[in-house]
Amino acid sequence: MTVTAEGALPERVYDVTVVGAGVVGCAVARELARRPGLRLAVVEAQDDVGQGTSKANTAILHTGFDATPDSLEARLVREGSRRLAAYAAESGIPVERVGALLVAWDEDQLAALPRLAEKSERNDCPDIRLLGADELYAREPHLGPGALGALHVPGESIICPWTTTLAYATQAVRAGVDLHLNTRVHGVSRSADGHRLTTSRGTLHTRHLVNAAGLHADTLDRALGHDDFTVTPRRGQLIVHDKLARSLVRHILLPVPTALGKGVLIAPTVHGNVLLGPTAEDLHDKRATGSTAEGIALLREKGGRILPALLDEEVTAVYAGLRAATEHEDYRITAHPEQAYVTVGGIRSTGLTASMAIAAHVAALLADTGLDLGPTREPDPVSMPNLGEAFPRPCRRLELIAADPEYGTLVCHCERVSRGEIRDALASTIPPRTLDGLRRRTRARAGRCQGFYCGAAVRQLFEEART
Amino acid sequence: MTAGRAVRRVDVLVVGAGPAGLAAAARLAAAGAGRVEVLDREAQPGGVPRHCAHGGFGTWVHPLTGPGYARLLTRGATRAGAVVRSGVTVLDWVGTRTLATVSPQGPETIDAGAVVLATGSRERPRAARLVPGTRPAGVYTTGELQQAVHLFGHSIGTRAVVVGAQDVSYAAADTVRAAGADVVALVTEHPRAGTARARAQWARLRHGVPLLTDTTVAELLGHGRLSGVRVRHRDGRTATLPCDTVVFTGDFVPDNELARRAGIKLATGPHTSRPGVFASGGVLHPGQRARAATRDGAQAAGAVLEWLADGE
Numbered sequence: 001m002t003v004t005a006e007g008a009l010p011e012r013v014y015d016v017t018v019v020g021a022g023v024v025g026c027a028v029a030r031e032l033a034r035r036p037g038l039r040l041a042v043v044e045a046q047d048d049v050g051q052g053t054s055k056a057n058t059a060i061l062h063t064g065f066d067a068t069p070d071s072l073e074a075r076l077v078r079e080g081s082r083r084l085a086a087y088a089a090e091s092g093i094p095v096e097r098v099g100a101l102l103v104a105w106d107e108d109q110l111a112a113l114p115r116l117a118e119k120s121e122r123n124d125c126p127d128i129r130l131l132g133a134d135e136l137y138a139r140e141p142h143l144g145p146g147a148l149g150a151l152h153v154p155g156e157s158i159i160c161p162w163t164t165t166l167a168y169a170t171q172a173v174r175a176g177v178d179l180h181l182n183t184r185v186h187g188v189s190r191s192a193d194g195h196r197l198t199t200s201r202g203t204l205h206t207r208h209l210v211n212a213a214g215l216h217a218d219t220l221d222r223a224l225g226h227d228d229f230t231v232t233p234r235r236g237q238l239i240v241h242d243k244l245a246r247s248l249v250r251h252i253l254l255p256v257p258t259a260l261g262k263g264v265l266i267a268p269t270v271h272g273n274v275l276l277g278p279t280a281e282d283l284h285d286k287r288a289t290g291s292t293a294e295g296i297a298l299l300r301e302k303g304g305r306i307l308p309a310l311l312d313e314e315v316t317a318v319y320a321g322l323r324a325a326t327e328h329e330d331y332r333i334t335a336h337p338e339q340a341y342v343t344v345g346g347i348r349s350t351g352l353t354a355s356m357a358i359a360a361h362v363a364a365l366l367a368d369t370g371l372d373l374g375p376t377r378e379p380d381p382v383s384m385p386n387l388g389e390a391f392p393r394p395c396r397r398l399e400l401i402a403a404d405p406e407y408g409t410l411v412c413h414c415e416r417v418s419r420g421e422i423r424d425a426l427a428s429t430i431p432p433r434t435l436d437g438l439r440r441r442t443r444a445r446a447g448r449c450q451g452f453y454c455g456a457a458v459r460q461l462f463e464e465a466r467t
Numbered sequence: 468m469t470a471g472r473a474v475r476r477v478d479v480l481v482v483g484a485g486p487a488g489l490a491a492a493a494r495l496a497a498a499g500a501g502r503v504e505v506l507d508r509e510a511q512p513g514g515v516p517r518h519c520a521h522g523g524f525g526t527w528v529h530p531l532t533g534p535g536y537a538r539l540l541t542r543g544a545t546r547a548g549a550v551v552r553s554g555v556t557v558l559d560w561v562g563t564r565t566l567a568t569v570s571p572q573g574p575e576t577i578d579a580g581a582v583v584l585a586t587g588s589r590e591r592p593r594a595a596r597l598v599p600g601t602r603p604a605g606v607y608t609t610g611e612l613q614q615a616v617h618l619f620g621h622s623i624g625t626r627a628v629v630v631g632a633q634d635v636s637y638a639a640a641d642t643v644r645a646a647g648a649d650v651v652a653l654v655t656e657h658p659r660a661g662t663a664r665a666r667a668q669w670a671r672l673r674h675g676v677p678l679l680t681d682t683t684v685a686e687l688l689g690h691g692r693l694s695g696v697r698v699r700h701r702d703g704r705t706a707t708l709p710c711d712t713v714v715f716t717g718d719f720v721p722d723n724e725l726a727r728r729a730g731i732k733l734a735t736g737p738h739t740s741r742p743g744v745f746a747s748g749g750v751l752h753p754g755q756r757a758r759a760a761t762r763d764g765a766q767a768a769g770a771v772l773e774w775l776a777d778g779e
């Protein structure tokens with residue numbers, strides 16, 4: 001198992017190198033790892049997997065009911081959703097099928113619901129139902145006044161985005177994929193074997209190349225001579241509310257898309273919090289992941305109308321993610337056989353859901369570029385630590401604590417994270433290199449106190465493990 | 468999950484071994500309330516004073532630091548006959564006065580004749596104050612800062628902005644200096660410091676710490692590590708204070724999760740909406756001084772004794 005974060009890169013020539021260890025790049029690596037004949041690498045500019053857009057989204061496993069029918073995105077979201085739900089069940093990634101309600105707040109929105117229902121039929125998403133106001137309020141008693149009706153989409157689910165990316169990457173690395181962190185690709189040139197990547201850690205040779213660089217996929221694509229798309233980051237700010245708010249909402253409450261834009265949603269999370277967001281702001285700075293006073297005020301204004309009681313609850317976190325929006329309406333996934341190169345661009349707002357289907361699609365495209373995939377062997381399944389509140393956490397498991405008292409020694413009290421879980425994460429296949437990485441793996445420090453009680457103790461455990 | 472496990476019975480279960488819980492337990496045990504058990508989820512009992520490594524906790528004749536005060540109260544409870552157990556977290560309710568707990572010894576269900584919630588209060592962290600900007604490292608509350616410096620000897624950066632100008636803010640500034648870092652400024656939205664005049668003057672004159680009044684933190688800056696905070700004066704002017712650490716102080720919120728999970732309403736006194744369940748200390752009066760919490764705990768014990776005598 002090889003995970004590197006410093007020093008020179010290996011001199012071997014890889015068969016395929018994936019640039020970018022977001023949820024998409026890791027899914028591609030996992031898919032290719034099913035082919036034991038291939039020598040594979042993932043190179044990632046940051047010090048952890050899933051540190052780009054994949055760590056900061058709305059964490060919904062979409063059905064694709066409202067996708068543009070017949071687009072590539074519609075197909076991959078639909079297929080990816082089914083694949084990921086099955087994979088999550090076998091890998092211990094928390095998923096809750098809470099269902100979504102598209103709530104209509106005025107006559108125009110109400111009138112739009114039947115058309116959406118039709119669209120969802122065309123997207124192969126059945127079981128959709130129109131609800132009147134009475135049934136809607138029976139399902140969501142805390143909803144603000146004035147809702148006229150809703151469309152119920154029972155298949156919409158919530159998922160843990162961090163565990164998903166980490167599960168893909170862990171399985172890939174255990175199956176022999178080399179993961180090189182802190183490795184930013186600066187340039188690409190042709191070599192006898194295929195591609196020579198110039199990186200912040202020296203050169204790397206690969207026969208085939210997959211560009212899964214997210215917000216920077218356009219830059220890398222240009223370096224290979226293409227001018228297919230330009231990424232314009234679209235920021236989405238989100239507010240995470242205290243776990244005590246979880247009982248206020250049962251479904252994902254979606255806005256009805258209208259000509260005026262998409263509006264904000266309220267969704268429970270598998271970790272037991274309540275999300276409010278996202279905003280949609282077109283920007284130019286690909287690092288602009290900060291929140292703003294205007295964004296927060298806008299969200300609270302809209303959220304207060306949907307679920308008034310939410311505003312009385314404490315806020316646990318505020319974050320922002322950047323969608324890799326382009327001038328095109330669909331994903332930009334393109335094979336360039338003459339270059340032994342596949343671009344995976346424009347994976348805007350559904351990439352978590354579609355990741356496994358994107359990966360299968362990319363593997364097929366790689367075969368078209370002349371790659372001999374070789375025989376298939378399913379990698380060993382992974383069993384990820386459970387971060388979901390709907391499933392038993394270690395501190396509730398008698399047999400686990402009896403076998404190892406460290407699981408009964410709580411360190412992070414708000415999220416009930418034990419010293420055993422922190423120890424396990426620090427010794428895992430892809431260990432965290434920062435406290436934020438530890439938080440994404442265990443939830444330590446992710447709760448309402450944000451470290452008031454446990455921050456120093458968690459840091460102590462982290463630093464002890466690293467020395 | 469809880470199937471087949473025995474329920475243990477105690478007379479009084481006190482949740483939280485801070486000043487309030489320890490004082491309540493000491494008085495209850497001394498008054499012969501039977502088995503009085505105090506649980507605390509931290510490794511050591513004592514509550515917040517455990518990490519207040521400065522003076523001001525004792526009396527004129529008997530001065531004490533926070534940790535000294537924590538030890539004194541713990542000893543007081545134990546000597547009176549209460550059982551103080553640390554490393555035990557109360558997770559949730561399974562009955563009217565029955566609670567589920569977990570510790571390295573495993574999960575346990577405890578049924579009590581009376582329950583005292585003495586779970587304290589915490590400072591509102593950055594996100595809950597809706598301070599915009601990036602999410603860099605170097606963002607603290609006083610509670611985390613004091614533990615990092617005084618319990619673990621961590622380094623905390625070199626230049627810190629302290630948000631707030633109350634007693635706890637000046638304590639945070641002292642801790643920053645104890646860790647070898649400089650205090651860039653104290654920032655408060657109020658027109659003046661909320662502490663004794665002498666303390667504010669001492670900080671300004673002796674340590675050269677500027678106090679920015681009528682000023683709020685508008686944004687945190689920096690990727691990876693904090694690089695500065697943007698502040699805004701009431702008159703609209705803004706400025707950026709370069710720093711690698713910021714401490715959000717005060718703005719206390721009750722740690723009332725257990726009460727809320729059961730829909731138990733707290734008041735200003737020890738009685739709650741649920742008979743036989745009492746509350747005391749910081750959870751009722753967030754941010755009160757430790758000695759006030761101690762008095763509060765002793766007072767709650769009186770209410771508990773009444774309930775034990777003629778309740779049930």
Ligand SMILES: Cc1cc2nc3c(=O)[nH]c(=O)nc-3n(C[C@H](O)[C@H](O)[C@H](O)COP(=O)(O)OP(=O)(O)OC[C@H]3O[C@@H](n4cnc5c(N)ncnc54)[C@H](O)[C@@H]3O)c2cc1C
Pocket residue numbers: 019020021022023024025043044045046049050051052053054055056057058059060061062183184185186212213214215216217220234235236237278320321322323347348349350351352353354
């Ligand atoms: C606000 C918001 C809400 C969303 N909600 C949902 C949702 O509910 N459900 C859903 O399915 N999807 C959602 N999405 C979309 C989803 O998050 C993205 O589609 C997905 O994360 C994209 O993954 P990625 O791997 O393509 O990109 P990223 O996660 O950005 O990964 C790209 C990686 O490439 C690396 N990289 C870039 N350039 C280089 C280089 N030169 N060298 C080396 N490495 C490089 C980056 O560091 C990064 O780690 C949402 C997105 C946002 C912003």
Ligand SMILES: Cc1cc2nc3c(=O)[nH]c(=O)nc-3n(C[C@H](O)[C@H](O)[C@H](O)COP(=O)(O)OP(=O)(O)OC[C@H]3O[C@@H](n4cnc5c(N)ncnc54)[C@H](O)[C@@H]3O)c2cc1C
Pocket residue numbers: 482483484485486487488506507508509513514515516519523524555556557558585586587588589590609610613635638722725747748749750753754755756757758760
């Ligand atoms: C950073 C800071 C500095 C301060 N400095 C001073 C000062 O200098 N002088 C002064 O007089 N006052 C000071 N105070 C105020 C004072 O310390 C507190 O108001 C006082 O400690 C309150 O006592 P308490 O017993 O109510 O709560 P706490 O001292 O907070 O104790 C509550 C205890 O309950 C435990 N607990 C909570 N939930 C559970 C659960 N579910 N299961 C098990 N255990 C649980 C906690 O671990 C904690 O130990 C300060 C407060 C803070 C936050």
